[in-house]
Amino acid sequence: MCISVKYMRHIALALLLIVFGTANLRVQAQPAEPAPLGHTVASDTAAVPYRMLVRSNLVYDAALVPNIGVELPVYRGLTFSGDWNYAWWFSFPKNVFYQTYGGYAGLRYHFGREAAHNPLLGHFAGLSAIALTYDFELRERGYQHDNWNFGVQAEYGYTLPLKNGKWAFTFSLGVGYVRLKYKEYLPMDTHYVYQRSVERDWFGPTRLEVSICRTIEFKSARSRKGDGER
Numbered sequence: 001m002c003i004s005v006k007y008m009r010h011i012a013l014a015l016l017l018i019v020f021g022t023a024n025l026r027v028q029a030q031p032a033e034p035a036p037l038g039h040t041v042a043s044d045t046a047a048v049p050y051r052m053l054v055r056s057n058l059v060y061d062a063a064l065v066p067n068i069g070v071e072l073p074v075y076r077g078l079t080f081s082g083d084w085n086y087a088w089w090f091s092f093p094k095n096v097f098y099q100t101y102g103g104y105a106g107l108r109y110h111f112g113r114e115a116a117h118n119p120l121l122g123h124f125a126g127l128s129a130i131a132l133t134y135d136f137e138l139r140e141r142g143y144q145h146d147n148w149n150f151g152v153q154a155e156y157g158y159t160l161p162l163k164n165g166k167w168a169f170t171f172s173l174g175v176g177y178v179r180l181k182y183k184e185y186l187p188m189d190t191h192y193v194y195q196r197s198v199e200r201d202w203f204g205p206t207r208l209e210v211s212i213c214r215t216i217e218f219k220s221a222r223s224r225k226g227d228g229e230r
Contacts, residue, residue: 053120053159055170055213060085065100069211073119077110081126095139095187102132104153104174104207114161120215121168126155130178130206142185142192151178153206159213166215174207 053071060067067085074080084103090096106128114122130151135144157172180202184195 050218051118051120052216052218053168053170053213054216055211057083057085057209057211059208059210064089064098071108071120071213074107077115077119079108079110079119079124081106081108081128095137097135097137097142099136100132100134102130102134102148104128104130106153106155108155110159114159118161121159121161123158124156124172126157126172128153128155128174130176132178134182137185137187139187141195142187143182144185145180145182147181149178149180151202151206152176155207157209168213168215170209170211170213172207172209173205174209175204176206178202178206 051073053069055069055071057067057069065085065087067083069081069083071079071081082103082105084101086101087098088101089098106126108124108126110119110122110124112122115124130153131148133145133148135146136142137144153174153176155172155174157170159168159170161168178201180200181198183197185192186195187193
């Protein structure tokens with residue numbers, strides 16, 4: 001099966017538009033329970049916490065690819081999840097290039113007991129778009145993509161809270177499709193000799209995540225005005 005790069009770009013851009021459009025939703029406040037008869041409801045201000053996760057994928061860190069990710073609540077169990085990685089290692093005299101950057105952006109739906117108390121925790125299933133580019137060469141044949149590769153993936157995972165409540169681990173596996181297009185070259189003296197262009201369709205694992213996560217909490221004021229005597 002061959003899907004053109006132009007078609008893949010349309011799929012990825014459409015998914016990103018859906019993601020960021022949905023991310024503009026605001027969590028609706030739950031209506032307060034009415035006070036018992038004969039009681040006065042005083043005007044007060046309650047602090048409403050807004051949580052987000054900031055994370056780093058330890059799998060990428062082990063591969064010397066610095067990365068950062070965030071996850072934000074959107075509506076009930078639905079969250080926006082995004083990651084970015086960037087590595088630019090090279091040694092020109094030795095013809096070693098290890099360069100890549102790109103990321104993921106998508107939606108996750110959390111469910112289960114933990115998600116009922118915190119929409120960032122527990123089991124989740126997700127759908128996201130992929131964009132990446134790279135240049136790999138270790139003293140022999142090199143592989144370079146000077147534009148972008150696009151793809152889509154579905155993922156399943158679990159976010160495990162730690163006892164202190166501020167830290168968590170996220171484990172997930174993504175499977176999907178990426179349209180790969182790159183050039184092969186050979187290093188010769190101080191030149192890089194083009195060999196051929198390759199286009200491939202990749203179906204299979206697209207993400208392995210073991211992330212350490214930090215919860216960041218913001219407290220906003222929400223007024224609750226009383227109705228007086230009932």
